[in-house]
Amino acid sequence: MRSLTVFILCTLFALSLSAQHTKLPEITVQDLSGKKINIQEYSENGKITVINFWATWCVPCKKELDNITELYPEWTEKYNMELLAVSIDDPRSARRVKPMVDAKGWEFEVLLDQNSDLKRALNFQTVPYTVILDENGGVVYSHGGYTEGFEYELEEVIAKLNSGAVKEETSDK
Numbered sequence: 470m471r472s473l474t475v476f477i478l479c480t481l482f483a484l485s486l487s488a489q490h491t492k493l494p495e496i497t498v499q500d501l502s503g504k505k506i507n508i509q510e511y512s513e514n515g516k517i518t519v520i521n522f523w524a525t526w527c528v529p530c531k532k533e534l535d536n537i538t539e540l541y542p543e544w545t546e547k548y549n550m551e552l553l554a555v556s557i558d559d560p561r562s563a564r565r566v567k568p569m570v571d572a573k574g575w576e577f578e579v580l581l582d583q584n585s586d587l588k589r590a591l592n593f594q595t596v597p598y599t600v601i602l603d604e605n606g607g608v609v610y611s612h613g614g615y616t617e618g619f620e621y622e623l624e625e626v627i628a629k630l631n632s633g634a635v636k637e638e639t640s641d642k
């Protein structure tokens with residue numbers, strides 16, 4: 470019985486270690502000027518990186534990014550972090566992304582995943598969807614959906630991560 474307990478504990482520990490080191494896949498996305506970028510480059514920047522997937526047709530996505538916009542300057546001052554807003558708009562609707570970003574005055578980096586390659590690789594179905602990378606580029610948090618006030622929960626995760634207190638989490642609301 471004791472050896473079974475030790476085996477289970479060792480297995481759980483090994484699984485938690487491997488989960489903490491989940492990395493972004495090597496997928497090419499584009500910035501708003503059309504430059505191709507390997508998303509893994511953001512894993513190597515030494516910052517906490519919040520990746521928020523959205524679309525121009527998604528009302529909760531835009532509300533979430535508008536609310537984050539109000540807090541983002543403070544976050545960048547307090548935490549070693551950056552935000553990437555990755556649009557999953559297809560090639561036809563992607564032409565609306567830049568005008569919308571400009572009109573809303575979003576100051577964070579916006580990328581395009583027009584063929585949903587990154588979305589498929591991260592295996593989620595709907596937007597908004599948020600992923601957080603630690604300073605070493607490991608995926609440590611993911612969350613699907615948006616409810617008013619989620620941006621404060623997001624800041625709590627970033628603050629804990631900034632202090633080194635976050636393990637891998639997944640939250641779907």
